[in-house]
Amino acid sequence: MQSLKHPGGPVLTAQRRDVLLERLRADGRVVAKDLAAELGLSEDTVRRDLRELAAAGLCQRVYGGALPASPAAGDLAARRTVAVTSKERVAAAAARLVTPGSTALLDGGTTALAVARALPPDLDATVVTHSPVVAAALVEHPRVELVLLGGRVFKHSGVACGAAAVEAADRVSADLFLLGVTGVHPTAGPTTGDADEAAMKRALARRAADTYVLASAEKIGAASPFTVLPLADVAGIVTDVDGDHPALVDLAAAGVPLLHA
Template sequence: MLLAERQSLILKELNHKGRVYAADLAQQLGVSEDTVRRDLNQLGERQMLRRVHGGALPMQLDVPDYADRLEVKHPAKQKRANAALAFIQPRQTILLNSGETCLYLAKAIPRDMPLTVVSACPLIACELVHHEKVEVILLGGTFFKPALRCVGTAATNTLRKMRFDSYFTGACALHPERGFSAKYLEEAEIMRVSVEQADQTIVMGGVDRLGLISNHQVANVRELDVLITDQDADAAIVQALQERNLQVVQV
């Protein structure tokens, strides 16, 4: 094994695991610990990694774990996100809306699942940094802070040029007759296009969002495909939605 090749492997391992131990590397690479240490020191000098006692850590600044602090707060959202995972197949191209539930979904994606994820939410991009197999495409534009996402013609125009296997979104408001609606005009605009460009739309929303109507219409129920909601959702509403051809999953 060549020196450069070995150092390359070390960096790869580091990138993959987020940390490497000198002793482990020595065994894995079939060289002495001294050699590994020399490699690590060299890579450290070249700013390719952060050398620490016992091994090395990545150079790159650690991405703050925005979703972690929410974890305990909303187990229900977590549950719905996990259920949504079932609608993702390897190698698909999916579109993720912004919002807490979508953030949970991004976080829940298995680290070894090859996937293309498109989103207008920078938080989701940050969350997917450590998913090696996930290619992330970020929709740019004006950063609309109330929804933590990009909006505007730049984003919608890019969207119109793409097709998605699935569009995942949280539910601002979902009403059997008045359909799916959102709070902000800017957001509704881009969500409308999102629904159009995706083969199927999967809405994740708690019982508190069902039967609601918000400011701006996004789509009617027949344009949606799946709703993931709680066990204790109002049976009448669920039935009304099912009659409009919406598959309802209760977790």
Template sequence: MLKEERHHLILDLLNNEGKLIATELSSRLNVSEDTIRRDLRELDGMGVLHRVHGGALLKGASTVKFEEKFNQAPEAKTHIAEVGLKLIRNDQVIIIDGGTTTLTFAQQLPFDLKATVITNSPPVAVALSHHPNIEVVMLGGRLFKESLVNTGIATIQALEDIRADIYFMGTHSVHPQTGISIPDQEEAFIKRKMVNISAETVVLAEAHKLGTASTYVAAHVNEISYLVTESCVSSNVLIEYEKLGITVLQ
């Protein structure tokens, strides 16, 4: 079998099965484990899969500009936001981080909600500026223009003395084994800190983000309280998260 044929077959198997184990793949394709590891390394370098220890996972969607991403699947984002609102109560301290789904969530918050919202996302802060009973705490730092969030040591330090009731997290990839992961390391540090200071963490994720992985882990699955996703996701996919103690809402 030519290398190109093998690469196509590996990608077909990954798309159908969601993950690949190198030792099993070696037997299935009747080639050495060294050959499989080299194939996975090359395919990872091409950006078409995410290589992990012992195998490979589906790669999260390619990064696009915030404005373009915001206009993708607006109905799905709105439905996810509406479900997430069921977890909100008056007088909570709420963290909402950056992302187009979390921005949609912020835009859906009831106008009469009384709460404190802490965010490192300028678009989220602006969206809440006209809510009369929401106190908005804007975290400073260096603006990461790709995601429109503030990051860096100043953001971490601002979170040190905060204890939140609930954290609504936007993400790039969600996987039952690797957890929550994103392409940027500094943003991952911020998310990890937000998880650590929050009583509950809610991940808002569209269907295409499930079962994928990215470069930097922001949270492990056992740190997630709720996963809110689209109603189209099958129970066979979601049961893997529910087995880990995560409450899944659709």
């Protein structure tokens, strides 16, 4: 690639950032040192641009560079209009994992809500959730036994978090946990935007025999600040994204099972 050096320096700021964003889209990550050498820029310049892109919500900074930012990191109301069809496909596939007689932990968020709505009316199973919104969607389900875990409600995502919620989760033993996240990246793993929410998700995962990640299209290849689980602890990723997506290719190569919706 041609050097972006220019005597006027600052006039090329927008061009530099366009290159950084394109590289994030194409490669799924940016290594500041390598890209600075390739473009004929100082590493400080690349890092400064990445800081400004991160402040604008356009990337997620990590040690040595950056990853694509997740567009699913908004609040619950904002997420309701993002990738709706993709979430419905993922939800339909995930709902089939909840078998008769089983106990399933169901996370909060819009994809988990779609899972609740996709559970067949003749399903006889137990669903445990820390999301009042998800619980409300299941109140009128004719056969599902519903358990709601209480605690301080994190309004951004509409879920209970904190010590009381973790203590309640510790009393549960489940067959599977359907985990909602805001990003799934081969390097960062499953991520979310809040540290307490990530801790609550880990607490729920510890109570289930298997954890499956709900990954609609906007989450694949993206990252948020807080890793929820190592990829080795994931039983599978449920997604409707084509298997030739670079992030999914890398995840499959790492041995992560992919369940295509």
